[in-house]
Amino acid sequence: MYETLTAAQMRAIEAEAIEAGSVTGLTLMERAGQGVVDAIRARWPDRAAAPGRALVLAGPGNNGGDGFVIARLLKTAGWQVDLFLFGSPEKLPPDAKANAQRWSELGETHDLEQALERGLDVARYELAIDALFGTGLTRPVALPLPDLSDGPAVVAVDIPTGLCADSGRRIGQGALMRADLTVTFHARKLGHVLAEGPAACGALVVHDIGLPSGGGETGLVTPDPRAFQKHQGHKYGHGHALVLSGPATRTGAARLAARAALRVGAGLVTLGAPRDAMAECAAQLTAIMLRDVEDGAALTEMLGDDRLNALALGPGLGPDRARDLAIAALEARRATVLDADALTAFADDPDALFAQLHPACVLTPHGGEFARLFPDLADRLSAPAERGPAYSKLDATREAAARAGCTVLYKGMDTVIASQTGAARIHCAAYDRAAPWLATAGAGDVLTGLIAGLLARGLFPLTAASQAAWLHVEAARRFGPGLIAEDLPETLPAVLRAQGA
Ligand SMILES: NC(=O)C1=CN([C@@H]2O[C@H](COP(=O)(O)OP(=O)(O)OC[C@H]3O[C@@H](n4cnc5c(N)ncnc54)[C@H](OP(=O)(O)O)[C@@H]3O)[C@@H](O)[C@H]2O)[C@@H](O)CC1
């Protein structure tokens, strides 16, 4: 699992290494600047081989200090470099000031605000370095920054200026410098993987500057093959998932979920459908079993069979059936995934749901469902972020999980999974995990089924939800263009095989 850091955690790691005497701030800054120049060379070898004009925008802190290092290294490599500083050279912190001094032996330091007033002609540059603000950004950037979108290749040092490193949100209505390439140091920050981060960063490179690992608390989900491997044994040894279906003509969502649960390795999967939907479901199912579950009372009776060890309900149920079944399901205290209508059904009284949830449950809301159950958290998340560190999707999901008393998987390109104990993971479907074809009808139902299947196999809720999120995206990436929800369970065998399952 890759760790992600907050700005404060990154500062603490850096300070500890410097205090221990293992490295100096100046060395770290040099390594950071060198890392950016190396990444530029790797990404644009043609431009690096025939260096043109480069624009370096440096800020008043150590991000600006990195900018001075980069200006020097680019100039030494043959680029014509123009450097503009926001703020005064005398007020730079010590390491940045030392690098400003070294730069002054090679080129001039122009005043950025004056240049912007006069009008900065960005079209003359092939490369622009954004070293204005990094992890130290705490308030909106009050600068009329030039639009670089049609001009030079833009490289953000550490994080695009204007983005909060802890939330990936834009601070205020201030400027946001979108980059083609972002080079960060030591580890990803939360802002690279949440909210607007991935869209603003372009490609992301993490450059090692020789700091010890550890210090972060939220990891990015990576596959755990042990979660997928199937040990020898009877089918009942791999669990029995029950997926509840909606009425006739609305059974597709539950059937998709059931198929995903079976493909991910649950020993048995049963679809529980109301009487009017039995014929429709029977015509569609083979390996998946079918039982008549008319209402909550019927479900309670059925759950007398304790081999049914994981439930999935929500997709296609309709709110009334969803509420009735959810109450019965939660009373039975089984591992249970609640999605879609099973969340919306409690929009008028979320506390009634929270009172019944227990630690073996997983809620899988998308943005709208999250707002219905946790309106105050959603409001905080959508209110403009005036200061950094801003309230993040990670903060909101953690609070939601604590309130619900169970695991919450808050869907999105930046899926956040948190348990009621505060443990959390992020699955970022961007950069080398981008899965644009996953935005398709029914994909969420498949995710519900994957979680239920892994719960049936005995995984803990946080692990089941995290690994399901990874499998879901991996299947979409493997299938690629033209993907529809039905393809996801069918692509799973190849995904699992590749993971050594
Ligand atoms: N940590 C590490 O290991 C390494 C870090 N390195 C580099 O250092 C960067 C972090 O440096 P940093 O802490 O000096 O912060 P940075 O982003 O340069 O901001 C500077 C100051 O600006 C201020 N300020 C804030 N918002 C503002 C606004 N809107 N408008 C005006 N001013 C504003 C605020 O000060 P304030 O005014 O609030 O006192 C803030 O402190 C990091 O991103 C990386 O590039 C590398 O060298 C390698 C090792």
Ligand SMILES: [K+]
């Ligand atoms: K920056």
